[in-house]
Amino acid sequence: MSGSYVLQPDPEDSRLSTSVTGIDQNGQPVETRVVTEKPLTLYLNSQEVVTMMTIGDHPDLLAVGYLKNQNMLAEDDVITGIDHDDDLDVVVVRTERETNFEEKLKKKVRTSGCAQGTVFGDVMDGFDTVQLDEDARLNTSWLYALTKTINTTPSLYLEAGAIHGCVLCQEDRALVYMEDVGRHNAVDKIAGWMVLNDIPAHDKIFYTTGRLTSEMVIKTVMMGIPILVSRSGFTAWGVELARKAGLTLIGRARGKRFVALSGHDRIVFDMSASDVEDEPDTARRKGSVPAE
């Protein structure tokens, strides 16, 4: 089912999880896998921008995607280099154009939700001007195929839990599946992959294990992707912003069930839910219950 992936999780990568010992409910010793979580400090040219807690794979994609989603990389910016130092946990993105975000960084202090990530301040500035593709479509047959593919793809989530996943999809094909301890990082890694590979957004579908909060909606809209799907639920502001932007917002997508609270017009009911075997709520679950 995962034959369509360009990039997908590598649960075998020993850098991404660790085996630890403890005891279980019977007091018996157990050995279990837990996901890696480590800081990565991002520099844009000579300026320190942020330190992210990340699982540590694809630091180049995370760096570029973060800068893109924070409006710190302009369309016409030319990236001249991305240097990652694994020992120092530092990644440096170099651009042709000189950059200075002192003011923006100051602003971020005051606007950062931090329990929710940092999308406020001037990131909202671009939101109202984004035009999402009216002609984009989501066939329910694609949606059912995608959720099945994603739920059965070998992943750190299935291996160790306590991690978020995001998947960039096109029609019924899952293209790029990223996982991270911070769900915003998973989104940013996909954004970085799209920037570095010059991937159009208008015909894509974005899937996330995380909740459909205002930030998730804003990031998807800013990326220019017209359809956002999650197995998790909604917040009221997430729904409001999706409707404002004309984003197709689908949540609680598990097995045959889903709820669309914005942009229904793009949904094509080409496969009846009754033809889909329902997914037990336990699917995709192991050590944890991802979302925020």
Next chain:
Amino acid sequence: MSGSYVLQPDPEDSRLSTSVTGIDQNGQPVETRVVTEKPLTLYLNSQEVVTMMTIGDHPDLLAVGYLKNQNMLAEDDVITGIDHDDDLDVVVVRTERETNFEEKLKKKVRTSGCAQGTVFGDVMDGFDTVQLDEDARLNTSWLYALTKTINTTPSLYLEAGAIHGCVLCQEDRALVYMEDVGRHNAVDKIAGWMVLNDIPAHDKIFYTTGRLTSEMVIKTVMMGIPILVSRSGFTAWGVELARKAGLTLIGRARGKRFVALSGHDRIVFDMSASDVEDEPDTARRKGSVPAE
């Protein structure tokens, strides 16, 4: 079961969720509840500190708890007032002592994980000096009683999903159950309640629906609570920090099952797991799958 609560969720509070209409997998109209998510800007005296995305209940507890957990309120600080303006979405905490955190706020820019919250910078400074109560105990009978109580307590999670919960417990009693769209906010609201009511931490048990990341462990240790329980999973750094601090860290606590990866010595196996009816993995689930 929830007779022991001092504070617990009020899913009937119309300010905390909204009814929205959409369509389901059959294209049929549906009406569903979604949780409120709105900004709250926190001032400490004359200084703007942060804007948080929150469900909006208990702004006073959230404000004080945030400042406490960010080391911006000292033990001897006297709070002279907490003013909340619901229209402006602003809360102001006033202290006897003059405060100035310009430097700290600058530091936060560089250290804020933001996908994970803001605990780095000088919040870590106090971590190594905290002494958690060696004599604190967790009886498995308490753990099983608590998870049953919490899972059956009427909550916004059961009502609308897409929200995190934290519960302050003592022995087998659930005392304060807070929910929020940002899990860090739920923790901070409990911290605020403890500060304002002068509640000792050494004999408490902290339960969270969220994952046991480095930040969750750091906050619990900084609060002085010796036992942290989650139904979700672990990150490697969370486990490492818990072991460093001697925190009892229990995850994947569902039904009869749990895994302890740090501080086992505090666990008293006074009830056999075989005497517990296992909780279906679907318990506590509705629209979403909280965690990060």
